[in-house]
Amino acid sequence: MQRDLRQRLKISVVLVFFTGLAILGVVSGGLVVTDYARARASGSWQVVEGVMLRARAARPYEQTQPIRYVYSVNGKPFEGARIGFFTGAFAKTPDFSAMPAGARVDVYVSLRDPAFSVLQPGGAGWFFVVSFLASSAAVFIGVGGVVRTLEDAFARGRLVAASSEHAQSV
Numbered sequence: 001m002q003r004d005l006r007q008r009l010k011i012s013v014v015l016v017f018f019t020g021l022a023i024l025g026v027v028s029g030g031l032v033v034t035d036y037a038r039a040r041a042s043g044s045w046q047v048v049e050g051v052m053l054r055a056r057a058a059r060p061y062e063q064t065q066p067i068r069y070v071y072s073v074n075g076k077p078f079e080g081a082r083i084g085f086f087t088g089a090f091a092k093t094p095d096f097s098a099m100p101a102g103a104r105v106d107v108y109v110s111l112r113d114p115a116f117s118v119l120q121p122g123g124a125g126w127f128f129v130v131s132f133l134a135s136s137a138a139v140f141i142g143v144g145g146v147v148r149t150l151e152d153a154f155a156r157g158r159l160v161a162a163s164s165e166h167a168q169s170v
Contacts, residue, residue, distance in 0.1 A: 029139065039123025042108050074114075
């Protein structure tokens with residue numbers, strides 16, 4: 001009885017791990033595809049003039065202060081903080097953090113959603129491919145792990161049931 005409970009616990013932990021891996025792969029794959037689709041579309045977005053509000057950290061120890069800028073579309077003001085896209089993370093970009101507050105910048109604005117903007121359009125195709133392949137591998141390994149674990153569990157369950165039936169008949 002105790003042995004059976006331990007075996008079920010081990011199987012449950014393995015199933016949770018592989019299911020989580022598969023879910024992580026699906027979610028990350030969806031995010032990467034969405035990000036790259038927007039990155040590719042951003043090359044044809046409307047370009048408006050914006051003004052930097054904060055381009056560098058207010059204090060030297062605050063290294064992760066976000067860049068902020070304002071812009072307007074059809075007279076309506078918006079504020080943005082996005083430099084570029086995840087799939088463009090390794091693309092060569094200007095050093096926006098060196099710009100002083102009040103500096104003028106080109107802002108690429110989504111035609112569908114003017115509140116969504118970037119300072120650096122586009123994304124790296126190779127980075128998209130690598131990210132998508134990693135996500136696909138996570139799905140493949142996760143689903144494969146679930147299937148293999150269930151196959152082993154059912155095979156062992158049948159063997160245990162068959163051996164106990166054999167022992168009772170003898």
